[in-house]
Every structure is written in C-alpha cells, then in structure tokens.
Amino acid sequence: MTGMDAILNGGLQGFLVVALLLFAIGLATVLLRRTLLMQFMGVELMLNAANVALLAFARYRGGDAQATVFYLFIIAVAACEAAIGLALVIGLYRHRGTTDSDRAASLKQ
Amino acid sequence: MFITFAFVTLLGALGMLLQKNVIVAGLCMVATFFGVAGLFLLLANPVAAALQIIVYSGAIMVLVLFVIMMLNSHEEETAQTARPVQRWVSVVLVAVLALGAVKLVLSSAGLKTLAVKGQPMPGAMTLQQVGTTLFAEHLLGFEVAGLLLLAAMIGAVALTKRNL
Numbered sequence: 412m413t414g415m416d417a418i419l420n421g422g423l424q425g426f427l428v429v430a431l432l433l434f435a436i437g438l439a440t441v442l443l444r445r446t447l448l449m450q451f452m453g454v455e456l457m458l459n460a461a462n463v464a465l466l467a468f469a470r471y472r473g474g475d476a477q478a479t480v481f482y483l484f485i486i487a488v489a490a491c492e493a494a495i496g497l498a499l500v501i502g503l504y505r506h507r508g509t510t511d512s513d514r515a516a517s518l519k520q
Numbered sequence: 521m522f523i524t525f526a527f528v529t530l531l532g533a534l535g536m537l538l539q540k541n542v543i544v545a546g547l548c549m550v551a552t553f554f555g556v557a558g559l560f561l562l563l564a565n566p567v568a569a570a571l572q573i574i575v576y577s578g579a580i581m582v583l584v585l586f587v588i589m590m591l592n593s594h595e596e597e598t599a600q601t602a603r604p605v606q607r608w609v610s611v612v613l614v615a616v617l618a619l620g621a622v623k624l625v626l627s628s629a630g631l632k633t634l635a636v637k638g639q640p641m642p643g644a645m646t647l648q649q650v651g652t653t654l655f656a657e658h659l660l661g662f663e664v665a666g667l668l669l670l671a672a673m674i675g676a677v678a679l680t681k682r683n684l
Contacts, residue, residue, distance in 0.1 A: 423631060423634055424625055424626060424631055424632070425522060425526070426559065426563070427625045427631070428622050428625060428626070429526045429529060429530065429559065431618060431621045431622055431625065432530055432533075432618060432622070433529060433530065433533055433552075433556075434618075435614050435615075435617060435618035435621075436530070436533040436534060436536075436537055437533070438614050438617070439537055439610070439611070439614045440536065440537050442607075442610035442614065443537070443607060443610060443611070444537075444596065445596060445597070445599065446542060446596050446597070448542055448584065448587065448588060448591075449536075449542060449545060449596070451584070452536060452545065452546065452549050452584065453536075453537075455549070455576075455580065456533055456536070456549070456552065459552070459553070459556050459576070462556070462568075462572075463556060463559060463560075466560060466563050466565055466568055467563060469563075469565075470563040470564060470565065470641065471634050472634070473641055474564065474565075474641035474645060476645065476649040476650050476652070476653040477653060477657075479565060479567055479568055479645055479649075479650045479653075480650060480653050480654045480657075480658050480661075482568050482571070483571065483650070483654065483665075484658075484661060484665055486571060486575050486576075487665040487668065487669060488665075488668070489575075489576075489580065490575060490579065490580060490669065490672070491668055491669060491671075491672035492672075493580045493583055493584070494583070494672045494673065494675070494676040495672055495675050495676055495679070497583060497584065497587045497676070498675065498676040498679035498680045499679060500587060500591075501587060501590065501591070501679075501680050502679050502680065504591050505682075509597065510591055510597075511596075511597045511600070513599065513600045513601065514597075514600055
C-alpha cells in the first residue's frame with residue numbers, strides 16, 4: 412500500500428496527509444482571521460493535527476499505549492489553554508469592547 | 521471508511537476557516553472533532569476516540585460556544601487597517617508549507633516501508649492498557665497534569681471575576 416493507494420485506503424501516509432492538511436488549515440485560521448476566538452479555534456485545530464499524527468505513528472509501530480498516555484496529557488494541556496485563553500478573551504472584551512486582535516495590539520489602553 | 525472520515529475532518533476545518541459567523545464556525549469545528557474521533561477509531565484506538573468526543577466536542581467546544589454567546593459579536597469586525605500584503609504572504613506561505621510537507625511524506629522511503637509492514641498489533645487499545653501505562657510509568661506526569669488543571673481553573677476564575 413503506497414502512494415495514492417495509501418491515501419485512499421488509510422495507510423500511514425494517508426493519516427499523515429490528513430494531519431498535515433489539518434495543521435495547515437489551523438495555521439491559516441490563526442494567520443488570516445482577526446477574531447481572537449477564531450484564532451483560538453485554529454490553535455485547537457493544530458493541536459488536533461499533532462494528535463492525529465502521534466496516534467497514527469503509534470498504531471503503525473505496533474500500538475504502544477505510551478502514545479495514548481501522551482495524548483491524554485496533550486488533551487489536559489489543551490483544556491487548560493482553553494480555560495485561560497477564553498478567560499483572557501472575556502477580560503479583553505470587558506476592557507475594550509472588542510475581540511479583534513488588531514484592536515488589541517498594545518497592552519496599554 | 522477512511523476517506524469518509526478524512527473528508528468530514530477536512531471539510532469541517534475548511535468551513536471553520538471560511539465561515540464569517542463565529543457560531544457556525546464553532547459548529548463546523550465540532551464536525552471536525554467528530555471526524556478526528558472517527559480517524560482514531562480506524563487507528564484501533566477507541567479510548568482516544570471516546571476522549572476526543574467527551575473532552576473536545578463535549579467540554580472545550582461547549583466552553584467556546586458559551587463564550588461566543590456571552591460576547592455579543594457573532595460576526596467578524598471590519599478590519600481597522602487592511603493588510604493585503606501580509607494576508608497574501610501568509611496564504612502563500614501556508615500553501616507552500618502544506619504542499620511541501622505532503623510531498624515529503626509521500627516520497628519518504630522509510631514511511632513507505634512502515635506503511636507496508638505496519639508492525640502487527642495484538643488488538644484494539646484498551647482502557648486497561650492505558651491506565652496501567654499511565655500509573656506505572658507516568659505517575660509524576662499525571663500528578664503534574666492534575667496540578668496544572670487546578671491552576672488553570674483558579675486562573676480562569678480570577679481572570680473572569682470582576683473584582684476579586
């Protein structure tokens with residue numbers, strides 16, 4: 412199962428291509444959208460792409476449970492990031508009445 | 521089956537990128553998370569698939585949607601300054617990065633042999649395997665993760681509370 416066949420039927424390369432495209436779309440979201448919430452969702456997307464690649468490699472190297480444990484840790488960090496990031500967005504909205512990252516370019520008012 | 525889940529994942533992500541309304545973009549994100557959970561099932565890892573649905577679709581996206589509804593701006597604000605050059609440069613950079621990486625993956629000989637042989641797996645991942653590995657080899661990491669979650673919880677409360 413190589414090349415195009417691997418992509419269509421879900422070989423290791425197929426999963427990696429999906430992970431790479433997911434990462435690229437997440438990066439594009441962070442770079443192109445100005446709303447902080449959208450940029451935040453782009454970061455979550457990139458974290459997910461890393462998870463897909465990690466678990467795909469684990470599966471094709473014999474299904475080690477270590478990868479799932481690290482996936483658990485990544486999820487814990489992502490949840491922390493979600494809580495703190497959203498709290499910061501709410502704080503910014505209270506101070507400036509905006510969630511546009513361009514309008515929050517300086518820390519001072 | 522793989523191609524279906526891959527399409528759900530990538531179409532959800534593309535919808536999120538292109539959608540103007542933030543709530544609809546969040547719902548596209550939920551579709552992406554379900555697609556990724558399907559991919560995890562195909563990787564013989566039902567534990568990760570269940571965690572993906574519970575934590576991402578269940579907890580993180582609900583949090584995001586709540587915050588979106590608390591702020592009463594569902595549309596992207598008009599740009600303060602138009603930055604056409606930066607936007608086009610970032611589009612080109614992302615496209616070059618994605619195409620280059622995909623080309624690299626498809627031409628790599630090591631990945632090809634791994635994909636052909638794909639070391640044998642005794643069976644689908646079980647919660648018992650994950651739990652044994654977690655508590656036997658990564659106990660410190662587990663405790664640190666718990667402490668990190670506690671710190672994040674206190675931090676979120678402190679940041680959102682108006683006057684502490």
